Amino acid sequence: MSISTESERAGPVGGGARPPRAPRERSGIPPLLLAPAGIGLVFLIIPLVGLMVRAPWTELPDQLGREIVRDALARSMYTASMATLLSLLLGVPIAVVLAHGRFRGRGLVRALVTVPLVLPPVVGGVALFAALGRRGVIGQHVHDWTGYSLPFTTNAVIIAETFVAMPFLIIAVEGALRGADPRFTEAASTLGATRWYAFRRVTLPQVMPGIAAGAVLCWARALGEFGATVTFAGSLEGRTMVMPSAVYRELEAGHPDTAIALSLVLMVISVVVLASLREHWISPGRTR
């Protein structure tokens, strides 16, 4: 069952003789929390409503027909998803190290991991140049040896988004890992499970809600990221332009309505994607 103080109400299953009355649900939410939750939701949703009121709805179909918009939209989806994938691959391990590792300076490492969140976005882009640009600490060697240069490519978009969004995933997953019950991992180890196997089969399923939450944060942040991306990857039509840079471009070109229309497109698509991720993706299998 998913709610704590909620009473289950169940009839016989299979035996059709006595049909159970329709269950009347009771939520497990303390009523005292309903007021702030309501205020908070209004606060978050009213601006979106305001935006919709101002949006040039008639313009929308035209906008969606524009090659450049469709291209930027597709690139946004692709890069944000790749960034999320990359963040999962690298970020979950980091979260494990932060949650379960015992080493001096762990607090410092955790704080460093959050720096990309704090860095003003354009400076984040500058930092990426400093590391991976043609003149960067690592980038210059790569460029000297292979001639490859990362900035201003689609991969650069992914890298910039990953840099900015991965910390969200890491911190969320670390929080979940610290809340996980270690008794099950102990049991797994006495059953011969290596730390890796126990992690995969016991710990991961337990913290799945936290990982799902982290992935959602990461994806959404990557989708909306602007400053670091536009600095490190530029906004070249057909190559590195993503939705936020398309929006910026329209604003600069003096078409705020178009900018709002494009933002709405981005917003609606992300809502659809996130809402259609089945609930049970982020629900646990708890007890005993």
Add this chain to the structure above:
Amino acid sequence: MSISTESERAGPVGGGARPPRAPRERSGIPPLLLAPAGIGLVFLIIPLVGLMVRAPWTELPDQLGREIVRDALARSMYTASMATLLSLLLGVPIAVVLAHGRFRGRGLVRALVTVPLVLPPVVGGVALFAALGRRGVIGQHVHDWTGYSLPFTTNAVIIAETFVAMPFLIIAVEGALRGADPRFTEAASTLGATRWYAFRRVTLPQVMPGIAAGAVLCWARALGEFGATVTFAGSLEGRTMVMPSAVYRELEAGHPDTAIALSLVLMVISVVVLASLREHWISPGRTR
């Protein structure tokens, strides 16, 4: 104990007769995860190193001496902290509703909550105007009745940062709540605990690591937020200018070195703040 597959090693306490040997720790981290974690950390930290290498260190003391910088820094800290506080007050209840509520359209509400993450930052600011500005859905009535106008005030900075950062807190806390064990809440209710009391005394302590993680995300994001803040609150020296706008301002003035110096200040301070938050703030009290 904090690590699952780690063996405790304990000597007698109090009885000084046989001193235990110094414990040799073994981390509970699957070795397979160490490689990706290492790569991920390098990826996140090298840009910061690059930034430091380029930073005009000699300029730093001068920068810190500037009234405008100190002022922006103080305002950044204040507004980010207030935004985090506000997000905790409104966001935790929303997370509870999303995690434990049972109503149609819950998935939609969750998706809507993440929209501020996705919205390109400037458009976020425009959306806030649409809601709370002088001509906004709500703001115009407030302005008509009281003459109060929110934009371009310090409160506007807080509101903009809250709008952008609160979703991070909500999603992280919801993830933690979904991972929490409902058996304890059940036990609390049979002991006469109202849903509110049970929430405060049983659920909250259980999800504390998740809330701490969410608050860290929220604070860091608020500290680094630029687009929505600068749009909705402006950046007036001594009133609404925060560090990211100061940084951007220097960049546009053609002083990239100064911009980097200021970013470093922000970065160092956030690292110090986050690293000094005692570890046990975000550690649980688990088992049985």
Add this chain to the structure above:
Amino acid sequence: NDDDDALVPSGSSTPAAERRELMVFAAASLTGAFTELGKKFESDHPGVTVRFNFGSSGTLATQINEGAPADVFASASPATMTTVTDAGNGAGEAVTFVKNRLEIAVPAGNPGEVDDIEDFADDGLDIALCADTAPCGAAADKMFAAANITPKPDTREADVKAVLTKVEAGEVDAALVYHTDVLSAAAGKVEGISFEESDLAINDYLISALKDAKHADLATQFVEFIQTDAAQDVLKAAGFESPGATESASPSASPAS
């Protein structure tokens, strides 16, 4: 050497048939005019594609100094161009190719009943200006000083578009922006009011070919092209003034187009 620049398909052995790509980094306020000029340049130079990276001048300068594969830089302020040339990334002389003049921008209907630059000293009005570090802000400060007016801004933005956004949203009663911004603003949302004192501070836009240009010849040609009369006409239509022009703006209010 940038022969194998990842951005550009690596040089083929048949240069004659090669499609060449000219990379122009240009200030965001040039978006409309330069897009049009790019098409023109392409039709004049078969086989050439002009690719633009529009952004704020500061960001573009940073990108160029970080080794971005740019051939030409068109900046909205002398300071950002200096950042690039001081780093030794310019090629040849940077030239001023257009100027931009300040104008009062008010929301449609002029709710604050602003008619003169002196209204900027009115505490009761909500006023937006550019930051003193931004070209438009520096110009405004210079102008106010010369006109002996103490403005009472409610916000000072890092760039001019941020200022314009607030006028469009009706959140301020008046702002100082460029004439070009008023022209480009969304139809019917912004009204421009020109004023005499705008002569006191006019902003220069500079353009330069870049040292690391992959196609130095094309870069030079593009810089020259921008200074041709045909190009200047397009820029004028967008509200810019020719570098030589010193006469004051027409005193009539210029409606948003």
Add this chain to the structure above:
Amino acid sequence: MTGLTADFRVGRGTFHLDLGLTVPPGGTVALLGPNGAGKSTALRVLTGLLRPYEGEVRLDGTVLDGPGVHVAPERRPIGVVWQDYRLFPNLSALDNVAFGLRTRGVGKTEARERAAAWIERVGLTEHARKKPGSLSGGQAQRVALARALAPEPKLLLLDEPLAALDARTRLDVRTNLRKHLADFGGATVLVTHDPLDAMVLASDVLVLEEGRAVQRGPVAEVARHPQTDYVAQLVGLNLYRGIADTTGVRLPDGTVISAVMDHLAPHDPVEVLVAFSPSAVSVFTERPVGTPRNVFPAQITDMELHAGAVRLRLEGALDVLADVTAGAVADLDLVPGRQVWATVKATETSVYPA
């Protein structure tokens, strides 16, 4: 109508439970039954966490569950010992016990004092400050018991409250619990696998199998006429009330049952219960000379055959039940009406303060 009356039907997955249950005020009903019979499920319904799809639950005249009515768990005056303890991991043993007092508005200091008294009653004073993760299994279960009892609820639901206790502690805690239940004006439902717990603590038993009640009634009644072999095996006890002195337990009619009573305080005579199992009773046709301290002449009044044993009902100086093999019945020609001697060894008896 006071006390607890419950009659409901509820489902859980493919499992279905149909239960009728009455507990008078001050009474205790023991729920017995094999694993998976539905005992914990029944308690869950009474807590209000699981809502029956049909039926009614009433406590002291108040409807807790019924058509259109469902009183939330936190508004039910209940105390629960969970089979899996469920101690709050973040609270010390003491604060776990104080929890139910705090929710009922008792001040912090007073709640702690009262909790400390309960902690002492279960013998854990020196572990009061420990978190549940640092308690042993038996210690945790005793804390869970103290936590349920401390708020003095009107309905006590105990799911195997003594299962994790060692033999000696179990004796103490059982004795303590018995005292508590005797003073207690509310209703108690006790789930247990130990027939002795059930017999000593409960007035009535209800045996569940596969979600249905197979037998119910006063302990003595069920023990005398178990309706299935399973019930016979589970339920069977000879139980008497008397005054303890050094030699044994003196019943109201003067009969003395010898018993081992070293664990009782030696001084004043106290009222006690003495119990022994029917299988501990030997039946002789001639008066035997031997160690059994208790030899009572009696007459066979009733005989019933169950799996592997015949349950005899004997009446005489002492009325007792005796389980003997069918072979013995045949060999000795035991029939109703026959005069016999029943013996019970003192070491086979259990004595509890009443």
Add this chain to the structure above:
Amino acid sequence: MTGLTADFRVGRGTFHLDLGLTVPPGGTVALLGPNGAGKSTALRVLTGLLRPYEGEVRLDGTVLDGPGVHVAPERRPIGVVWQDYRLFPNLSALDNVAFGLRTRGVGKTEARERAAAWIERVGLTEHARKKPGSLSGGQAQRVALARALAPEPKLLLLDEPLAALDARTRLDVRTNLRKHLADFGGATVLVTHDPLDAMVLASDVLVLEEGRAVQRGPVAEVARHPQTDYVAQLVGLNLYRGIADTTGVRLPDGTVISAVMDHLAPHDPVEVLVAFSPSAVSVFTERPVGTPRNVFPAQITDMELHAGAVRLRLEGALDVLADVTAGAVADLDLVPGRQVWATVKATETSVYPA
């Protein structure tokens, strides 16, 4: 040196445990002791989750813990039944049991098949697909037992593996477990509060109190000479091996012990164990005529006084221990050398397949 040898000191908070323990291959040692004595802590050390600060643990000659040596839990060939079960909440009962096979490289299909066989052995086939949250307490404990046994470890650590089982299931599972342990070449350490479990399943006992061993040795030895009253109360059993037929159990020397054996399959004679407690034995100075089916002439060879009872050692057709009251000893003038009759009721015996 094969089997388990452990001798270590370990601390947990203010609790200190000092233990020496030897289990021969194929042997089972029962750890007894009151709540909080350190039984679970001892098992925790053997799992490798808790590292002693001094001492050594060896299994089949391999040092698992020692100066500078510590073998990780996952590399120890162990199987554990936890006092709190610890079933993985996200896996079905079947997958919980298959877990330890999968970690040892058994393929998915085979692991599931073997797990299903184990699930069947503990009688839960119809619950195999359930998640632990949907199992009853007793069902969960049986799954935990199957999970520990399935990978056939060399060292079995069982922490009260039968505590949550109902009487009948307990009998089945105990019988099953006994069979398994008999076939099993490894060492077993069993923690239990039930002396019968300990006596039936273990060859040796070790009694812990407050972190120290107070007595240890073969079951018969400890039962004969318990060194404290607590141990006497806890440890005491008459245990014999024989062949079951319908009337009783025939011992190798021809003596027959009558017992209730309905739960055994009626057909072929099988080898069984028959057990009864010393307190179930009555001693007579004249041959009694009555229901007790087992009447053996014997001679008193030894007497020891313990709390409330005297433990007599009788030798004759059958060697038995009998607990009788001090009063009976005085009244009947029981002294070593005296000839007596010992009786045991068939209903007081327990019979298990050997």
